[in-house]
Amino acid sequence: MQNPKLAGSNLIDAIPVGGICPNGCVPCFYNHGDLPTGLDSYLPTLEDVGDKIVRVNSGKDSTVDFNDVIKLTRKYPKKFYNTSLPTRICEFPAPVVFTAIPNNIQWFTALSEPFKLMAVRLRVCSWNIKTVDSAVRHYAGMNVPIILTFLYWSESEEWNSFFNDNQDYELKKHITGNRFMIKEKEWSRIVGRYTHYPQVFTCGSYNNHLCKDCGNCERLYKRAMSMYF
Numbered sequence: 001m002q003n004p005k006l007a008g009s010n011l012i013d014a015i016p017v018g019g020i021c022p023n024g025c026v027p028c029f030y031n032h033g034d035l036p037t038g039l040d041s042y043l044p045t046l047e048d049v050g051d052k053i054v055r056v057n058s059g060k061d062s063t064v065d066f067n068d069v070i071k072l073t074r075k076y077p078k079k080f081y082n083t084s085l086p087t088r089i090c091e092f093p094a095p096v097v098f099t100a101i102p103n104n105i106q107w108f109t110a111l112s113e114p115f116k117l118m119a120v121r122l123r124v125c126s127w128n129i130k131t132v133d134s135a136v137r138h139y140a141g142m143n144v145p146i147i148l149t150f151l152y153w154s155e156s157e158e159w160n161s162f163f164n165d166n167q168d169y170e171l172k173k174h175i176t177g178n179r180f181m182i183k184e185k186e187w188s189r190i191v192g193r194y195t196h197y198p199q200v201f202t203c204g205s206y207n208n209h210l211c212k213d214c215g216n217c218e219r220l221y222k223r224a225m226s227m228y229f
């Protein structure tokens with residue numbers, strides 16, 4: 001499935017090895033509800049790719065099945081990988097987006113150096129701000145770009161009672177169904193905490209999640225290529 005978020009952008013998805021990501025991050029668009037068996041593998045042809053940048057492994061960590069992932073994506077001239085696992089971070093042959101706040105959103109992985117990071121991704125909600133503050137300080141101190149990704153939860157019984165009592169979230173239409181999403185006022189309050197950090201960006205804006213209008217990944221990919229490759 002091609003992600004509609006990428007439509008019209010200079011990015012194209014590749015999923016070298018399909019299935020459920022074993023990292024089990026909660027919530028995850030790909031691995032909780034919408035796609036019960038995870039993603040199907042998908043490798044665009046070089047003709048499909050053209051001049052686009054291949055985003056490898058949204059929805060399944062690139063370190064899982066590492067050897068196959070690297071082998072199957074070797075043909076793409078422009079690509080970046082996604083992982084939240086630090087174990088093979090030195091071995092990627094292209095820029096990496098490192099999810100530094102993975103499944104347990106109350107702590108972050110503090111890498112000791114920037115490696116070949118294109119950016120770190122911090123998973124944000126209204127109740128993990130202290131963790132986000134610490135992670136921003138750590139990675140901004142190394143001048144690593146930081147992308148804040150606001151979490152949203154599926155409309156399921158598991159979450160209904162929690163969010164009905166939470167004034168910071170509301171049920172809104174998303175790509176494939178309703179989601180509990182952060183309200184605009186709270187989104188702005190959180191983003192406003194980091195305006196003095198030029199390294200901090202958001203994944204899209206409050207009302208617009210489309211990559212073609214955001215451009216962060218393309219810009220940060222070019223930055224990483226010029227710095228590390």
Ligand code: SF4
Pocket residue numbers: 147202203204209210211212214215216217218
């Ligand atoms: S940061 Fe921007 S370009 Fe990258 S995935 Fe998010 S919306 Fe798309």
